[in-house]
Amino acid sequence: MVDVIVKGACEKSPDHKITRNDFADEAARKTLFSLFTPMEIDVLFHFASLDNSSGRLSVDDFRRVLDPSWQDPEILYNLSKAEKVEAAKNALNEPSQFLSQVFESAYHFLLGSVAGAFGATIVYPIDLVKTRMQNQRSSSKVPGQVLYKNSLDCFRKVIQREGVKGLYSGLGPQLIGVAPEKAIKLTVNDLARGMFTDEEGNISLKGEILSGASAGACQVVFTNPLEIVKIRLQIQGEVSKSVEGAPRRSAIWIVRHLGLLGLYKGATACLSRDVPFSAIYFPTYNHIKKDYFGEGPEKSLGTGQLLLAGAAAGMPAAYFTTPFDVIKTRLQAEARAGQTHYKNIAHCASTILREEGFKAFFKGGPARIFRSSPQFGCTLAMYELLQKMLPYHHSSGATEAGHSIPSGEPKSIDPDARNADFLRSRNALKILLDIDENFGKPPTLDKPTLKDSWKFIPGFRS
Template sequence: MATTTERVKESLLGVEEDLNMSQPNRSSFMQHAIKDEQTGEEYLNEQGFINAIAPEGEDYHKIKRDQYSILFNVADRNHKGRVTLPDWSVFNNLLAKPDAEYEIAFRLFADPTTGQVDFNTFKEIYARNKTSDTIPFNWDSDWASLYLGGKKHRHSMTYPQFAQMLRGLQGERVRQAFLHFDRNGDGYIDPDDFQRIIQETASHKLSDHLLTNLPTLCNITPGSKISYANVRAFQNVIREMDLVEMILKNAINKSSDGKITRVDFLNEAARVTRFSLFTPMEADILFHFASLDQPSGRLGIADFARVLDASWHSTAGLVDQGVSGPSEKPVVSSKTFLHDILVSVHHFALGSIAGAFGAFMVYPIDLVKTRMQNQRSARVGQLLYKNSWDCATKVVRNEGVRGLYSGVLPQLVGVAPEKAIKLTVNDLVRGKFTDPKTGNIALSAELLAGGAAGGCQVVFTNPLEIVKIRLQVQGEALKAAAREGEQVTKRSALWIVRHLGLVGLYKGAS
């Protein structure tokens, strides 16, 4: 059983293990490492470390590239100003932990000798990393005393205590910032002050659309100011953004037109959560920001995408991929080529089943239509069929019920792939030209998708259509020949294909 000293060492320095790291992580280290001329050991200095986890040339408008240097202090376990290969392995292992954010913060503030966070050290490091125009925070407040003890009874924090304090810190920062800007104590602040509070406490978690339109929150209620209730409701929405996204997707999937109302969202939230988690004001705030460019009561996934920032993602999978720089980079489409193939096969199978079922059910009607179009009179001026019902009854009388399905096999062989090809090609082309952020597609792309689908359909199905028609009218021709005393052999589909040839099978396709 590990001693207290060993547990503290493991918490702060990590566990010494064999360097069985993935090849991408090792390659990333070696690419930016430099060699110590005296010992021959390879290591990363601060700039090399930043280059390894935050490559140049990427978008860092949410979190500045130089801010990643703070992680160097975490990776440098022995505080020697260098990150060795074992340090790099431990750091990547740390990132894979489910509580990585809390543990990284703990290692920044904790005393290596005690394995705890001292209040004075914590306050000093916090003050050192804030700017002169940062909204002030009172560490002597009643809230801070609950976690750290009163002024005369301060105590250090263990990792679980520190993590719990950190979870509530953002909410307390927002509360104190609101009091700071509520100068006359009426419970309201200006929209610009609200924007500053959110940008300082949560800008890295929110979409640009949301950050730009923060002052419009005052429009959800009468008046030109923002209440503390509005601020807390907004804070609750962004804190539960993952759950919000899940509820939205569930509700939209159940909607017939892919759009939902505020009531639909609240109903779905009540179904998927044990307790009523979202208030009416929180739902109003969500729909307010999603409908700024689409002022209607019903919104789709493209409208909510501007609020649910796709660049904010979980850390799962970072170990094998290396540490990507900005949060935008890992959101490369996860739909691989194999995924596209499987989706196309799925669509093809569904289209085939639907097409075959539909063709079989309406085939008797199609046969009657073809007989009516191609009927010949036994005598001049006398039609063979008076109407569609007469045609159907004569087919049953002369050829039996099976006569209504004469030539159905080529029809099934043709229609099933026809529908499948048409749907698959249409979905494939539309998917390539659809904007992944908004879900919109240009009219020209719609026309191209329809044209490509129709062209592929004709190329495949025209020969089968020709054969089907020949088989449908064959029974009628045999009866007419029998009346004239002629001997006509019933032909198969393969005979018709060989007889017509390639040119004949595509006759009329243009």
């Protein structure tokens, strides 16, 4: 009845919060002045307002009293973090514990892969324009190499010469690399953060940077082969239009032609790009969520806040690593007749600086920035849509003990804290089972005692 009164009174309140008088008025209407005394209302509000001294309480404030599975959110949050950190620290000694964390994340990785593929497809034309702008050489020694004036001119000419389909050249390798890249990056980042986290659950800025850098380094194993294939597919469209008789190659032909060692051409440059990118992105993203938007045990961020945090963290990470991305593109792209063949990172950097100037190192920089924000937003929106379409009882949208757990944290340790309604029904049934046909009869050897009778019902335990 208290639950009914609280919900009814909160629904009538403009801000969905009530005072003692609001509760008393609603109780009078619901129970005809016969159920609650002023002292009982004072006791109820005393316990419900332990975390809120304003005098105006919401339904969430009353869960401390009404929800039998309620646990202090701060303690629950710290316990879940400690469990995750402990699993990461003991990954070598107890791999099953850490693997269980990874297995629990498999569902999120699957949805993240589909959502990531969707986001990558939406912004892929920007990525193609970025690659072609970075690969375009503006040296005065070889005239006629400048095909595009700027990014918009490149976008327009690709449509004119190759059609809309040309904007998606090389999309296949990009989609193939989404799942392993995200899985390795996020898993290694979580594992490294656990290693650098102290017993109180704190991690230094140095630990955050090293964790992000470790994640970026590990992903190169998958990203480099896929990126070199993607880049060559993206560029061959303009070659076939500008060079007569140039053949169009498939991804399989490129893989066979390059071989295993050729697929890792430019890996050092890829490493030089991905390590600082992740070292900048992950700490910045975490601090924006925590310090600016206030993410914590009492607050999980909404879609808009996550989008802004991801975009804000991705912009500096993308722009400041553009020079390494330009060098990587030049090394992985196939040089044409009359163009300089780069030997290594140092030779490529010095040649670009000498022939094209310092400005050339930031070709495609704006495209990298404008790609990150919409890609993150589309990925996040698709991820939430898939969560609703394919629900999972451990999904991030679930709440524990009436409190939402911020995304990325493990869920409640207590399995009975997942469904307060079930607990209410179970507790009520335990009371009702004391009023059965055996009430008052002496127990026999072949029957359970009255005290333990409810234990024999499947799913119940003390």
